[in-house]
Amino acid sequence: MSRLIENFLIMFGKEPQKPATLAPAAQAMVAEQGSKEGKALRKRLIFDERAHDAVSHRWRNWRWLSIVAVNLLFVVSFRADVQLVEGALTASRFVGFHMADLNSALQVMLAYKHVVVNLLIGSGTVLVMWWLVGGRSFCAWVCPYHLLGEIAEMIHLALAAKGWIKDHPLHRGVRTVLWFVFAGLAIVTGYTVFETISPVGILSRAFTYGASLALLWVALLLAIEVFYSRRFWCRYICPIGMTYGFVGAFSPTRVVYRLENCLHEGKCRDVCMVPHALSMTKIGYAGDVKLPIGADCTRCGMCIDACPTGALEFDILGLDKLL
Amino acid sequence: MSWLSDLFASDLRPRQREERRRVLRSAAIGAFVVLGALGGYLPIVMKWRERLRPPGALAEAEFLSACIKCGQCLQVCPVKAIRLGDSLDGYGLGAPYISPRGQACDFSCDVVQCVLACPTGALAHETTKKEQTRMGLARLAAPQACLARQGKGFKGAARGAAFAGKHRYAEIDRWRPIAIADHPYDLESCDLCVRECPITGAISMQPLSADPTEKRRTPVVHQACVGCGLCEMMCPAEPAAIVVDIRALWPDVGGA
Numbered sequence: 001m002s003r004l005i006e007n008f009l010i011m012f013g014k015e016p017q018k019p020a021t022l023a024p025a026a027q028a029m030v031a032e033q034g035s036k037e038g039k040a041l042r043k044r045l046i047f048d049e050r051a052h053d054a055v056s057h058r059w060r061n062w063r064w065l066s067i068v069a070v071n072l073l074f075v076v077s078f079r080a081d082v083q084l085v086e087g088a089l090t091a092s093r094f095v096g097f098h099m100a101d102l103n104s105a106l107q108v109m110l111a112y113k114h115v116v117v118n119l120l121i122g123s124g125t126v127l128v129m130w131w132l133v134g135g136r137s138f139c140a141w142v143c144p145y146h147l148l149g150e151i152a153e154m155i156h157l158a159l160a161a162k163g164w165i166k167d168h169p170l171h172r173g174v175r176t177v178l179w180f181v182f183a184g185l186a187i188v189t190g191y192t193v194f195e196t197i198s199p200v201g202i203l204s205r206a207f208t209y210g211a212s213l214a215l216l217w218v219a220l221l222l223a224i225e226v227f228y229s230r231r232f233w234c235r236y237i238c239p240i241g242m243t244y245g246f247v248g249a250f251s252p253t254r255v256v257y258r259l260e261n262c263l264h265e266g267k268c269r270d271v272c273m274v275p276h277a278l279s280m281t282k283i284g285y286a287g288d289v290k291l292p293i294g295a296d297c298t299r300c301g302m303c304i305d306a307c308p309t310g311a312l313e314f315d316i317l318g319l320d321k322l323l
Numbered sequence: 324m325s326w327l328s329d330l331f332a333s334d335l336r337p338r339q340r341e342e343r344r345r346v347l348r349s350a351a352i353g354a355f356v357v358l359g360a361l362g363g364y365l366p367i368v369m370k371w372r373e374r375l376r377p378p379g380a381l382a383e384a385e386f387l388s389a390c391i392k393c394g395q396c397l398q399v400c401p402v403k404a405i406r407l408g409d410s411l412d413g414y415g416l417g418a419p420y421i422s423p424r425g426q427a428c429d430f431s432c433d434v435v436q437c438v439l440a441c442p443t444g445a446l447a448h449e450t451t452k453k454e455q456t457r458m459g460l461a462r463l464a465a466p467q468a469c470l471a472r473q474g475k476g477f478k479g480a481a482r483g484a485a486f487a488g489k490h491r492y493a494e495i496d497r498w499r500p501i502a503i504a505d506h507p508y509d510l511e512s513c514d515l516c517v518r519e520c521p522i523t524g525a526i527s528m529q530p531l532s533a534d535p536t537e538k539r540r541t542p543v544v545h546q547a548c549v550g551c552g553l554c555e556m557m558c559p560a561e562p563a564a565i566v567v568d569i570r571a572l573w574p575d576v577g578g579a
């Protein structure tokens with residue numbers, strides 16, 4: 001329970017802390033790694049690992065395929081009249097079943113001040129679905145802006161490597177404040193105010209129904225990501241991400257960390273969009289030998305691809321007992 | 324709350340100074356995002372432009388709050404009458420509207436498909452028949468332009484050969500709307516607005532005088548009119564002699 005609360009607090013903006021107490025197994029492992037032989041072994045292993053350094057993009061490729069396929073499905077359904085998924089990412093029908101984006105549905109209900117039955121059914125379906133597959137996996141596996149953000153991030157990193165630009169990190173608490181501001185604005189104005197700037201809705205509608213002026217806003221956001229602040233929308237701003245983060249906190253599908261395999265090189269945190277969720281990979285931050293990554297994790301698999309020693313991997317809670 | 328006092332302190336270590344910059348930067352960007360969203364909301368507050376909504380739409384304020392901006396209504400429309408609003412249009416980014424002069428709703432789906440498609444009831448599900456919808460009311464806005472009032476007939480395509488608008492002509496194909504340009508008319512006295520009206524008893528032609536040789540006639544709108552705007556699309560006068568008053572109701576125009 002306390003871990004869940006801590007999980008939420010970190011999602012809301014708190015900096016992760018070193019745990020006050022370690023589980024006995026973790027304590028033993030830390031002592032072993034901290035000994036003279038342990039340190040020498042770590043040094044040698046890191047040296048070996050760097051000698052045959054191979055970069056994998058396995059999960060990223062699957063993910064990009066998924067984002068393109070899902071968004072293409074919406075477009076083809078309409079343009080070619082296949083009618084498999086009708087609508088946009090805000091709300092749709094999948095072979096006739098209602099689906100509603102959790103944040104969009106929440107905004108509508110706060111603005112309209114009615115409980116809309118179809119929306120409840122639609123968001124219920126979506127809630128169960130994303131609970132099963134990991135909450136913010138919506139971000140990494142479906143959201144079209146995420147893919148654009150990744151490309152912007154590559155440009156950002158290339159420019160930063162040349163020393164032409166510098167990343168300007170923000171306080172993660174901004175997103176929490178904005179989540180409540182947009183919920184409040186929906187109640188007060190009676191209009192889904194966030195929808196006017198939501199890049200998810202703007203892009204999803206533009207793909208299916210044609211370009212709109214609102215795309216300029218998305219271009220502006222991407223320009224900020226490239227030139228000013230790395231992944232600023234997804235990392236610090238997007239309330240949709242936080243809504244799905246709540247779901248992800250309870251999800252059985254997650255990335256788990258194994259202290260035993262970790263050399264604490266920090267390669268995972270370098271590629272991660274939400275590195276605060278990977279704080280346990282820092283020396284002395286893992287309270288146990290096996291830990292799930294926090295609520296903010298988008299299950300994108302970048303850390304798994306980046307980790308040279310297999311300390312991070314996908315895991316489905318209870319699957320081993322089921323099989 | 325040490326960061327709060329740090330914001331105003333002058334003797335800070337570099338690390339604290341960086342932290343202060345980060346907090347100020349975050350507040351500025353957060354404010355920028357909220358202002359951007361309010362900017363998107365501004366055209367709606369100012370009601371820049373009123374638009375004809377699809378059949379069954381709730382009252383405007385409720386409609387705007389309930390609409391989830393998914394475009395499912397647009398997808399099911401057989402004549403593609405429904406379009407989605409853009410940022411500066413002033414009727415809601417992604418919210419559906421109809422421009423009847425370009426393409427009016429002719430109810431050729433028969434069962435108000437857009438209402439059935441709406442996941443939020445912004446197009447109210449109580450509406451099950453086309454006769455129940457209340458989008459507005461037709462009005463003869465420019466009587467002097469009306470061909471019937473001049474005693475004239477009409478020959479040719481109602482809106483010219485280049486017009487892309489569609490209409491379902493039950494006598495030609497019950498199920499498939501065709502281009503109006505492909506359906507030329509030859510009328511002794513123009514009655515396009517009455518002839519093609521999809522609602523029974525919404526509009527009729529009446530002679531302008533009691534003289535039995537009177538050729539001039541005028542369209543008269545009745546209470547059954549739902550304001551779909553088909554007459555506005557059909558009218559061969561340029562600009563249309565008959566138009567839809569958006570969201571006008573029968574009592575507004577002095578009806579009982």
